[in-house]
Amino acid sequence: MAASGKNVGDLGESALIARLAARLPPPPPDETWSGDDAAVVAVGGDPMLFTTDLVVEGVDFRLDSFSGEDVGWKAVAVNASDIAAMGGAPRAAVATLGLKPDLPLELFDGILDGALAACRRWAIDLVGGDISEASELSIAIAMTGELTGTRPVLRTGASVGDAICVTGALGGARAGLMLLSRAVNAADEAQRLVQRQRRPMARVAEGGVLAGFASAMIDVSDGLAVDLGRVLDASAVGCDVDPGLVPVDPGIAAVTGELAVDPFSLALTGGEDYELLFTVAPDEVDSAIAAVERLGTAATRIGRVVEGPTRLIGETDLTEYKERSWDHLRIR
Amino acid sequence: MAASGKNVGDLGESALIARLAARLPPPPPDETWSGDDAAVVAVGGDPMLFTTDLVVEGVDFRLDSFSGEDVGWKAVAVNASDIAAMGGAPRAAVATLGLKPDLPLELFDGILDGALAACRRWAIDLVGGDISEASELSIAIAMTGELTGTRPVLRTGASVGDAICVTGALGGARAGLMLLSRAVNAADEAQRLVQRQRRPMARVAEGGVLAGFASAMIDVSDGLAVDLGRVLDASAVGCDVDPGLVPVDPGIAAVTGELAVDPFSLALTGGEDYELLFTVAPDEVDSAIAAVERLGTAATRIGRVVEGPTRLIGETDLTEYKERSWDHLRIR
Numbered sequence: 001m002a003a004s005g006k007n008v009g010d011l012g013e014s015a016l017i018a019r020l021a022a023r024l025p026p027p028p029p030d031e032t033w034s035g036d037d038a039a040v041v042a043v044g045g046d047p048m049l050f051t052t053d054l055v056v057e058g059v060d061f062r063l064d065s066f067s068g069e070d071v072g073w074k075a076v077a078v079n080a081s082d083i084a085a086m087g088g089a090p091r092a093a094v095a096t097l098g099l100k101p102d103l104p105l106e107l108f109d110g111i112l113d114g115a116l117a118a119c120r121r122w123a124i125d126l127v128g129g130d131i132s133e134a135s136e137l138s139i140a141i142a143m144t145g146e147l148t149g150t151r152p153v154l155r156t157g158a159s160v161g162d163a164i165c166v167t168g169a170l171g172g173a174r175a176g177l178m179l180l181s182r183a184v185n186a187a188d189e190a191q192r193l194v195q196r197q198r199r200p201m202a203r204v205a206e207g208g209v210l211a212g213f214a215s216a217m218i219d220v221s222d223g224l225a226v227d228l229g230r231v232l233d234a235s236a237v238g239c240d241v242d243p244g245l246v247p248v249d250p251g252i253a254a255v256t257g258e259l260a261v262d263p264f265s266l267a268l269t270g271g272e273d274y275e276l277l278f279t280v281a282p283d284e285v286d287s288a289i290a291a292v293e294r295l296g297t298a299a300t301r302i303g304r305v306v307e308g309p310t311r312l313i314g315e316t317d318l319t320e321y322k323e324r325s326w327d328h329l330r331i332r
Numbered sequence: 333m334a335a336s337g338k339n340v341g342d343l344g345e346s347a348l349i350a351r352l353a354a355r356l357p358p359p360p361p362d363e364t365w366s367g368d369d370a371a372v373v374a375v376g377g378d379p380m381l382f383t384t385d386l387v388v389e390g391v392d393f394r395l396d397s398f399s400g401e402d403v404g405w406k407a408v409a410v411n412a413s414d415i416a417a418m419g420g421a422p423r424a425a426v427a428t429l430g431l432k433p434d435l436p437l438e439l440f441d442g443i444l445d446g447a448l449a450a451c452r453r454w455a456i457d458l459v460g461g462d463i464s465e466a467s468e469l470s471i472a473i474a475m476t477g478e479l480t481g482t483r484p485v486l487r488t489g490a491s492v493g494d495a496i497c498v499t500g501a502l503g504g505a506r507a508g509l510m511l512l513s514r515a516v517n518a519a520d521e522a523q524r525l526v527q528r529q530r531r532p533m534a535r536v537a538e539g540g541v542l543a544g545f546a547s548a549m550i551d552v553s554d555g556l557a558v559d560l561g562r563v564l565d566a567s568a569v570g571c572d573v574d575p576g577l578v579p580v581d582p583g584i585a586a587v588t589g590e591l592a593v594d595p596f597s598l599a600l601t602g603g604e605d606y607e608l609l610f611t612v613a614p615d616e617v618d619s620a621i622a623a624v625e626r627l628g629t630a631a632t633r634i635g636r637v638v639e640g641p642t643r644l645i646g647e648t649d650l651t652e653y654k655e656r657s658w659d660h661l662r663i664r
Binding site for chain 1: 337338339340341342343345348349351352355356359363365366370371373375376377378380382383384385386387388390391392423424426427428429430431432433434435436437440441444445448457458459460461462463464465466467468470472474476478
């Protein structure tokens with residue numbers, strides 16, 4: 001393949017992952033490899049979920065605004081979220097740490113504390129790891145999971161007519177990130193938003209119950225616009241989303257003056273909320289939402305799956321929001 | 333735990349991994365977590381092997397002497413070696429890449445090519461991955477494996493009276509590393525040693541057959557002295573090794589003038605040979621060695637397991653060699 005003098009930063013993270021995926025051989029019929037929140041591999045006849053996520057200092061977190069505990073928690077939570085988005089329960093994890101030699105031992109201990117706290121929260125066994133010297137702090141976690149239902153919920157399953165739904169509320173984690181780079185605001189809502197950024201909650205129980213309902217599912221890690229686009233691409237369908245129904249984190253409005261952002265736009269492009277975006281057959285929407293609500297978590301129908309290539313958020317094309325979204329690695 | 337102002341570099345990699353291991357809760361009776369080449373976790377009732385290894389630019393490889401293909405190959409091989417050392421067959425892997433935005437796309441493609449070539453070599457499915465921006469190139473691979481025998485071969489199983497054996501020959505990979513930092517030597521032996529450093533071969537088939545014989549096993553990643561010490565620690569036994577029997581890579585002698593090193597010392601402290609060090613009951617030694625030799629790989633009895641705390645390589649205490657060995661992260 002001709003690389004024509006380009007650098008990886010010319011492509012950006014999404015295009016590089018697609019480039020990697022295109023080089024993999026095709027999986028056997030009962031497996032799913034790259035292209036979903038987690039891979040599905042057959043182990044001893046049973047499907048096992050397998051995923052990995054890397055967080056890097058200065059890119060995914062900054063040590064002046066994240067404690068070691070925050071970093072360790074988040075590294076585990078983002079992987080648990082990927083397993084949840086397959087309709088699975090996380091099971092075992094291994095971790096690698098790239099460490100600067102001058103990293104305080106106290107920070108190292110904090111990272112372990114945070115990672116182990118997140119493991120306890122979601123019943124994950126941290127079973128091993130590796131450590132290497134590095135010039136910046138990085139943590140890669142790989143995690144296996146088991147199905148809670150009879151099949152994994154893939155991104156490919158959305159059908160025309162299905163309802164599009166999302167758990168919780170969106171935009172808060174990105175608002176929290178923006179607040180982190182400003183002077184600390186003591187308001188309760190600001191603190192809650194910052195906490196959403198630092199200590200994301202994976203929707204593990206919700207993913208488990210949705211395994212019985214959802215036709216497709218993804219976790220909202222890169223923003224609703226990007227992640228909804230991924231489901232639509234994988235399922236070869238379109239969408240008609242009612243902007244008035246998108247659940248915007250109510251805390252954003254409370255700090256809007258400070259941030260000078262449009263809360264709705266943040267909800268569509270913010271990322272890192274780790275809510276679950278799912279599609280479900282119209283006759284099962286109410287049951288699915290009720291099942292999530294029984295766990296104490298909101299779930300909202302925001303639109304419906306239509307024939308492609310239509311992709312509308314109200315009158316606006318989804319692409320307009322996607323282009324405003326975040327892509328690590330892309331040179332900006 | 334009081335951290336008393338220390339940095340991680342004051343402890344070194346081995347002590348940090350021990351610190352991590354000490355914080356993990358105890359595993360259930362049928363599982364093994366940290367402290368062996370790979371973890372053993374029960375998945376659907378069957379034991380599954382699970383391991384991870386991180387390689388970092390400037391620490392584990394340099395881009396002026398490793399091609400992208402070398403880096404990708406090595407990242408996979410070191411994990412496959414860990415699975416082999418449990419008496420297992422590697423099964424599925426996920427990879428994370430930390431990438432500098434100015435990394436040439438050609439190098440990225442090369443890394444994938446090398447990783448996929450190693451996956452084909454050992455029948456490993458690369459099923460997914462994650463990419464993040466970083467200030468240096470790093471690759472973390474996590475790999476699952478299946479047992480080839482009825483039980484995993486742990487480090488804890490060595491008994492007094494067992495023979496201590498090793499596959500292949502030792503010291504070559506470190507000699508290759510030393511040659512890399514010098515002007516390239518065109519001699520065939522030098523090229524072979526360099527290749528041992530750049531493209532290590534995991535002893536996967538050998539680990540599979542040894543699963544039926546070995547009482548304990550480990551891969552020689554940090555040098556015979558360190559890795560033998562780990563087996564002795566885990567099994568609470570000692571050793572009496574005959575220095576004349578230790579298989580030193582014959583290529584080292586051919587380049588000794590250039591390197592000004594003692595080949596024997598390199599064999600004991602060099603690391604990265606990824607040979608298998610195993611113990612086996614005395615009445616099964618000949619069968620075990622013959623089984624490995626049928627795969628075209630040498631296997632050599634180098635000594636025997638004795639009561640602790642005796643740890644002798646001829647007249648020299650094992651500790652003397654261990655202290656000369658490599659520990660990433662330790663500030664030197």
